Amino acid sequence: MSEPTPRIVTCPTCGTAVKWTQGNAYRPFCSERCKLIDFGAWIDEEHKIAGNSVEDDLLSGQLDEG
Numbered sequence: 577m578s579e580p581t582p583r584i585v586t587c588p589t590c591g592t593a594v595k596w597t598q599g600n601a602y603r604p605f606c607s608e609r610c611k612l613i614d615f616g617a618w619i620d621e622e623h624k625i626a627g628n629s630v631e632d633d634l635l636s637g638q639l640d641e642g
């Protein structure tokens with residue numbers, strides 16, 4: 577018997593190819609770090625509303641370049 581080829585997914589945080597296996601507890605993320613970053617992204621949005629104009633300006637500049 578040969579093992580089935582694991583499905584490859586892309587980490588939503590960093591774009592790394594990740595094997596979708598039962599051994600990967602962080603799927604579809606490549607690591608715990610990327611999972612936490614993604615979960616924290618919307619929390620950061622809440623914090624920015626609370627008031628951090630400097631960081632908001634930096635992020636806006638990055639978006640304009642895209």
Ligand SMILES: [Zn+2]
Nearest residue numbers: 587590606610
């Ligand atoms: Zn990642």
